[in-house]
Amino acid sequence: VTGLNATGTEKIPSRGVSPPALAVLTWRLGIGGTRVPQSVKTASEMTHMTNPSHDQPPARRVMPPATPRWVRVFGAVVILVLLLFVALRFTIFRNH
Amino acid sequence: MTMPSRLRKSVLAVHLTCSVGWTGAAAAYLVLVVVALTDRDGGSVRDAILVMESIDRFVIVPTALAALLTGLILSLGTPWGLFRHYWVVFTLLLTVFAVFVLMEYSQTLSRMASSAARPGLSGAELAVLRDPGHAVHTIGGLVLLLVVTALNVYKPRGMTRYGWRRQQERRATSVP
Numbered sequence: 001v002t003g004l005n006a007t008g009t010e011k012i013p014s015r016g017v018s019p020p021a022l023a024v025l026t027w028r029l030g031i032g033g034t035r036v037p038q039s040v041k042t043a044s045e046m047t048h049m050t051n052p053s054h055d056q057p058p059a060r061r062v063m064p065p066a067t068p069r070w071v072r073v074f075g076a077v078v079i080l081v082l083l084l085f086v087a088l089r090f091t092i093f094r095n096h
Numbered sequence: 097m098t099m100p101s102r103l104r105k106s107v108l109a110v111h112l113t114c115s116v117g118w119t120g121a122a123a124a125y126l127v128l129v130v131v132a133l134t135d136r137d138g139g140s141v142r143d144a145i146l147v148m149e150s151i152d153r154f155v156i157v158p159t160a161l162a163a164l165l166t167g168l169i170l171s172l173g174t175p176w177g178l179f180r181h182y183w184v185v186f187t188l189l190l191t192v193f194a195v196f197v198l199m200e201y202s203q204t205l206s207r208m209a210s211s212a213a214r215p216g217l218s219g220a221e222l223a224v225l226r227d228p229g230h231a232v233h234t235i236g237g238l239v240l241l242l243v244v245t246a247l248n249v250y251k252p253r254g255m256t257r258y259g260w261r262r263q264q265e266r267r268a269t270s271v272p
Contacts, residue, residue, distance in 0.1 A: 062264065068254040071182045078186070082193070088232075 099173035107173070111166035118159040119241045122234060125151055129230040138222050142212045145225050149209035152202050160195050167191060180259025183247045194240050201233045 099107070125148060132144040167187070171178045179185055208225055211217075217225075255263065 064257050064260045065255060068182065068252070070252055071254050074186060078189070085197070 097173060098175065099169075104170070104173060107166050107169050111163060111170055114159045114163040114166060115241075115245070118156060118163055119238070119245070121151060121155040121159060122238050122241065125156065126231075126234045126238065129234050133226055133228065133231060138217055141222060141225055142217060145205075145208055145212040148230070149205050152205055157198065157202055160198055164191050164195055177259060177262070179256055180262060181251075182254040182256060183250075183252050185256065187244050187247050190240055190244050194237055194244075197233065198237065201229075204229075 128144045128148045128151070132141050132148065135141055135144070168178070170176075171184055171188070176184055178188065208227075211221055212225055
């Protein structure tokens with residue numbers, strides 16, 4: 001059985017009975033011998049099988065806002081005026 | 097640090113008075129500059145320079161310094177801050193620049209007034225008094241003051257990275 005994921009671009013692999021689950025089933029029914037499969041967990045371990053942090057969506061990193069356009073334009077004008085002032089200062093109004 | 101409301105309004109009243117006074121004095125100064133640059137009578141030029149120097153020393157420089165000082169107090173004593181919003185940063189930079197140029201120009205004007213006060217001005221000395229730099233400084237200063245006034249009235253949106261970080265910190269501490 002195949003299916004498409006949420007975006008519909010990739011196939012989801014088919015599910016089946018995995019070998020560790022089958023070993024646990026035969027052991028619980030008493031038909032698979034006395035050896036305890038390594039994948040069997042105790043009750044306390046079963047409750048900690050899933051990491052809670054994996055169930056939560058990743059924390060969204062808040063980015064600082066972009067510099068507004070008027071700041072860039074205004075800053076460029078201010079820098080030009082300052083450069084003009086310095087240029088005038090050392091040329092025309094040098095005797096002041 | 098936030099100032100009490102009554103103190104903030106008092107400082108705001110002084111700040112507005114000084115800022116408007118600075119602009120008005122600069123406008124009156126411009127009239128005298130026109131007289132000094134266009135009048136052919138040497139006596140009128142000399143008188144205009146002397147009055148210009150008095151206005152500069154006793155009105156423009158004190159109001160400019162007071163406007164800068166009260167502006168600093170207001171920004172630091174209110175949630176606007178000094179480096180949190182771009183319009184405040186630009187206002188500070190332009191005002192500091194204007195005061196710096198004003199101080200330099202005042203020294204030049206003081207020297208001119210000293211020479212104008214001497215009796216019997218020569219043609220060369222009169223030409224020095226009719227310096228076009230008077231008009232450049234005055235018109236430039238007025239334009240700058242109008243730009244600063246517009247920034248303070250419209251308060252265009254835009255927060256600096258420092259202001260944004262402070263806002264995030266404040267939100268983080270306010271959420272239990």
